[in-house]
Structure formats: C-alpha cells, structure tokens
Amino acid sequence: MDRALFRRVTNGIFVGACGLATLIALTALVLILWSLITKGIGGLELKVFTESQPAPGSEGGLANAIVGSILMCGLGMVIALVVGILAGTWLAEYGGQTTYGHVVRFLNDVLLSAPSILVGLFVYELLVAPFHGFSAYAGAVALAILATPIVTRTTEDILALQPNALREAGMALGASRAFVIRSIIWKAARTGLVTGGLLGFARISGETAPLLFTSLGNQFMNTHMSQPMASLPTTIFQFALSAYDDWQRLAWVGALLIAIAVLSINIIGRILARETHR
The missing domain is CATH 1.20.5 (Single alpha-helices involved in coiled-coils or other helix-helix interfaces)
Known part of the structure; x- marks a missing residue:
C-alpha cells in the first residue's frame, strides 16, 4: 500500500x-x-418551592431541601473562594516554582480527583464524631474541601495569563507587590476568578456522599447550621430509593432542578471564560 x-x-x-x-x-x-x-x-409545581418534604401519600415539596442546599453550598463556596484564591495567588505570584510550590500543586491536583465519599468520611471524623452530632456546618466544610482545588487551580491559571507589564507598571510607581496583586492583578482577572467560583459551585451542587456523612438530612425546614439539614442530593437519594410513587416523582423533580442549575452555571462559566481569553 x-x-x-x-x-x-x-x-x-x-x-x-x-x-x-x-x-x-x-x-x-x-x-x-x-x-x-x-x-x-x-x-414541577409551585408547591415544590413553597412546601417542605411531605410524608408518604401527602402533598408537599422540596423547599427545605432547596434552602438547605443553598445555605450549605453558599457557606462552602465562601470558604473555598477565600482559601482557593489565596492559595492560587501564592502559587502564581510567589512560590509556585519552589519545591514546596510543586508539592502544593501536586497535592491540589490529587485532591481534585479525590472521591467525594472519602472527603465525607474525613469530615465525619473531624467535625461530626467528636461533637456527637450531624450539622450543616460539617456539610459546608465537606463541600468546601471539594470546591477549593478547583478554585485554586483556576486562580493560578488565570493569574498566570495576566501580562507582566501590569506588575512592572505597578511596582514602578512604588507600590508593593501585595498591593499590585490586590489592586491590579485581581481586578484584571476578576472575570476568571468568578468563573472558577462558578465551576466550583457546579462541582459541589450535586454531591450526595459527603452530605450523608455530615449534614445527614432533615424532613423539616431548618436554617440552624449547627443542626442536621436537608439538601437536594440527600433528599433525592432518600426519595429515589423509597417505595412511594409520590416520593419518587419528587426525586425526579429534584434531579431536574439540580441539572438545570448545574447546566446554567456551566454555561455562564463558559461565557465568562471566553470573555476572559478575549
């Protein structure tokens, strides 16, 4: 041939x-x-957003699970953004090329692919077992651990794309390196930082295993983070395995809501990422 x-x-x-x-x-x-x-x-009806988890055979919705997911994901993302942006900034601007920096980057990459159930077990031993009770705080910490590596990696990559001329111009005016990073580099990269946060939120919004070991669940509306709290993933897990048709229908509704949320967040993240590269 x-x-x-x-x-x-x-x-x-x-x-x-x-x-x-x-x-x-x-x-x-x-x-x-x-x-x-x-x-x-x-x-998908109005009562899904206004009524809490029903008893089998009764009318109800997913309001308690939706509120719980928003609270735990919100607190988890606050933690992940603070830790991830600072860690990514250190890797990009200070110690990324040192031996310690390579070790941190490697461990961050390992944590990116760590099974979420292992994170749940770790937080259970750290914040649940010692305090003899499940809580939404423990669930938020577990979600934060899962989101932090994504924010860290995104922050490092987006800061590395910023031209050195911005850093040199700021320092030439007498500004310290920390001031240049805070006031110039972060502002120039804010779209990319937002994208990293959105991707991290999309990653944790559907996690079930960590929350089963930490926040457990709650059939009632509860906004006290120190107590067990419902979430959409754990409620879906419970309802989908039940023998009740009405619970199974709600499980499909909850899965659809999570899919819509994750799809929307990913689309927004892609649009922002495209604008950043432009």
Missing part, C-alpha cells in the same frame, strides 16, 4: 473513532436529559 494512502486510511479510521466516541457521549447525555425532563417536568 502506498504510504500516502496508508496515512489517509489511518487518519480516516482515527477521525471516525473520535467521531463515534463523541456520538456515544452525546447520545448518553441526551438520554439522561430526556429522562430528567420527561419524568421531572410533570411534577
């Missing part, structure tokens, strides 16, 4: 295999979204 023909055939086989793999992935995604829409859209 002619070498040029062999290369064209090999290239065609490779492109075809990539296209087939893409088609399989898109088909699976479409089937998942179709299942969520067809089984969840019918139960």
Whole structure:
C-alpha cells in the first residue's frame, strides 16, 4: 500500500473513532436529559418551592431541601473562594516554582480527583464524631474541601495569563507587590476568578456522599447550621430509593432542578471564560 494512502486510511479510521466516541457521549447525555425532563417536568409545581418534604401519600415539596442546599453550598463556596484564591495567588505570584510550590500543586491536583465519599468520611471524623452530632456546618466544610482545588487551580491559571507589564507598571510607581496583586492583578482577572467560583459551585451542587456523612438530612425546614439539614442530593437519594410513587416523582423533580442549575452555571462559566481569553 502506498504510504500516502496508508496515512489517509489511518487518519480516516482515527477521525471516525473520535467521531463515534463523541456520538456515544452525546447520545448518553441526551438520554439522561430526556429522562430528567420527561419524568421531572410533570411534577414541577409551585408547591415544590413553597412546601417542605411531605410524608408518604401527602402533598408537599422540596423547599427545605432547596434552602438547605443553598445555605450549605453558599457557606462552602465562601470558604473555598477565600482559601482557593489565596492559595492560587501564592502559587502564581510567589512560590509556585519552589519545591514546596510543586508539592502544593501536586497535592491540589490529587485532591481534585479525590472521591467525594472519602472527603465525607474525613469530615465525619473531624467535625461530626467528636461533637456527637450531624450539622450543616460539617456539610459546608465537606463541600468546601471539594470546591477549593478547583478554585485554586483556576486562580493560578488565570493569574498566570495576566501580562507582566501590569506588575512592572505597578511596582514602578512604588507600590508593593501585595498591593499590585490586590489592586491590579485581581481586578484584571476578576472575570476568571468568578468563573472558577462558578465551576466550583457546579462541582459541589450535586454531591450526595459527603452530605450523608455530615449534614445527614432533615424532613423539616431548618436554617440552624449547627443542626442536621436537608439538601437536594440527600433528599433525592432518600426519595429515589423509597417505595412511594409520590416520593419518587419528587426525586425526579429534584434531579431536574439540580441539572438545570448545574447546566446554567456551566454555561455562564463558559461565557465568562471566553470573555476572559478575549
């Protein structure tokens, strides 16, 4: 076989295999979204957002779970943003090329792919077992641990894209390095920092395993973070495994709400990331 023909055939086989793999992935995604829409859209009513978890056979909604998810994800993201932005700034601006910096970056990458259930068990031993009780604070800490590596990596990457001319101009005017980072570099990179926060939020919004070990769940409306608190993922887990049709319908509604939230956040993050690169 002619070498040029062999290369064209090999290239065609490779492109075809990539296209087939893409088609399989898109088909699976479409089937998942179709299942969520067809089984969840019918139960999407106003009471889902205004009423708490019902008893089997009773009318109710997911208001307590929605509020709990917002509170725990919100507190978790506050922690993750503070720690992640500071850690990413240190890696990008100060010690990223030192031995310690390489170790921190490696451990951050390991934590990026750590199973969430291990994080839940760790926080359980740290904040649940010693205090003899589940709490939303423990759930927020578990979610923060999962989101922090994403914020750290995004912060480091986006700060590394900022031109050195900004740093040099600020220091040439007599400003300290810390002032230049806070007042110039962070402002120039604020869109990317927001993108990192949105990606971190999308990562933790559907986590179930860490919350089963930390916040546990609550069938009533509760806003006290020191007590067990409901969340959409744990409520979906409970309802989906039940034998009651009304609970299973609510589980599909909750799954649809999470899918819509995650999809929306990812779309916003992509748009902001594109604007940052421009």
